[in-house]
Amino acid sequence: MNRRMQALAVFPAKKSVQLVDIPEPQLQDATGVLLGVREVGLCGTDREIISFEHGSPPPGSDRLILGHESLAEVVEVGPSVRRLSPGDLVVAMVRRPCPHPECRPCRAGRSDFCVTGHFTERGIKEADGFLTEYALDDEEYLVKVPKPLVDVAVLLEPLSVVAKAVVQARAILDRLPYEPGPQRGLVLGAGPIGLLGAMALIAHGYETVVYSREPEGGDKSKLVHSLGASYVSAASQPLETLTETTGEFDLILEAVGFAPVMMAASRLLRANGVVALTGIPAEGAAADIDVGGALRDLVLKNQVVFGTVNAGRSDFLSAIQQLEQFMTLFPESTRKLITHRRPLSEAARMLTQRDGIKNVVQLGLREA
Ligand SMILES: [Zn+2]
Numbered sequence: 001m002n003r004r005m006q007a008l009a010v011f012p013a014k015k016s017v018q019l020v021d022i023p024e025p026q027l028q029d030a031t032g033v034l035l036g037v038r039e040v041g042l043c044g045t046d047r048e049i050i051s052f053e054h055g056s057p058p059p060g061s062d063r064l065i066l067g068h069e070s071l072a073e074v075v076e077v078g079p080s081v082r083r084l085s086p087g088d089l090v091v092a093m094v095r096r097p098c099p100h101p102e103c104r105p106c107r108a109g110r111s112d113f114c115v116t117g118h119f120t121e122r123g124i125k126e127a128d129g130f131l132t133e134y135a136l137d138d139e140e141y142l143v144k145v146p147k148p149l150v151d152v153a154v155l156l157e158p159l160s161v162v163a164k165a166v167v168q169a170r171a172i173l174d175r176l177p178y179e180p181g182p183q184r185g186l187v188l189g190a191g192p193i194g195l196l197g198a199m200a201l202i203a204h205g206y207e208t209v210v211y212s213r214e215p216e217g218g219d220k221s222k223l224v225h226s227l228g229a230s231y232v233s234a235a236s237q238p239l240e241t242l243t244e245t246t247g248e249f250d251l252i253l254e255a256v257g258f259a260p261v262m263m264a265a266s267r268l269l270r271a272n273g274v275v276a277l278t279g280i281p282a283e284g285a286a287a288d289i290d291v292g293g294a295l296r297d298l299v300l301k302n303q304v305v306f307g308t309v310n311a312g313r314s315d316f317l318s319a320i321q322q323l324e325q326f327m328t329l330f331p332e333s334t335r336k337l338i339t340h341r342r343p344l345s346e347a348a349r350m351l352t353q354r355d356g357i358k359n360v361v362q363l364g365l366r367e368a
């Protein structure tokens with residue numbers, strides 16, 4: 001007997017987003033895991049998909065099930081599953097490897113560095129997501145989450161993106177042939193990635209500034225202050241003159257996705273500093289900047305600007321460590337990143353309303 005369940009799906013050809021009634025998945029593979037989805041975080045990527053700017057259904061299907069920021073409970077495991085058992089809490093990695101034997105990163109388990117572009121992404125690109133009551137996955141792509149993190153573990157997927165950016169930036173800073181002194185960090189943007197980024201920089205010992213559009217004294221600036229960081233609003237200080245009041249930075253984490261801000265970031269660096277870009281700007285955007293001056297600084301000051309996307313298993317593991325640290329350093333502020341928790345029936349509406357920081361869809365485990 002095949003039971004039915006609901007899922008939120010986008011139909012790109014029909015330009016519609018709707019709840020669909022589909023059969024519950026059944027465990028088939030020896031290394032397969034049946035998941036009862038508990039929570040799914042929503043983000044700008046989902047908003048782009050429901051605006052039909054991004055995202056594609058699995059081959060042969062006219063619809064894509066949304067949801068890539070998952071938290072799930074293991075319900076059943078295949079006979080060859082070794083690391084997980086029913087009742088375990090897990091977060092699923094988003095990107096899955098391309099099939100090409102010559103793609104070294106994918107073959108090494110790091111599809112976040114895929115060189116062919118033929119990877120898939122759960123809930124985004126050619127693979128269904130987790131905005132559904134039950135889902136299947138393979139043990140290989142599931143990361144076990146410590147139970148005490150259950151309240152905030154839905155933040156692990158976006159935090160894995162931040163964790164990768166920080167790991168990569170620190171690897172670049174590690175190239176310096178001297179012991180650096182106290183480090184100063186700047187976060188551009190105060191969305192979920194920016195605020196998680198600020199927490200990560202503080203946890204790594206950076207004296208941290210967050211620069212964003214929201215006014216001083218608003219909820220986001222209060223949250224930033226509660227972490228022990230400074231907040232500067234774009235309304236009161238143009239980016240070009242920011243360092244006149246704050247000084248220059250060793251590490252800049254960009255989470256805005258607006259080309260002029262991204263292009264201007266390197267001008268705020270101290271000598272030997274690093275900019276990590278995580279935002280995805282629209283193509284064709286023009287920026288009125290002094291390109292010669294920016295390139296001159298990169299060379300004469302040994303600076304590095306790099307982009308980073310997605311995350312590998314080691315980044316998810318470092319995200320778990322960081323989240324545990326956040327829950328020790330600033331538990332209330334970490335919980336406050338999750339603004340609303342609503343049922344699946346309200347997911348589509350939550351995606352169109354842009355209030356709060358991180359909105360989460362809650363899915364109940366059905367009684368057997
Ligand atoms: Zn996301």
Ligand SMILES: [Zn+2]
Pocket residue numbers: 097098099100103105106107111113114115116117118119
């Ligand atoms: Zn690949």
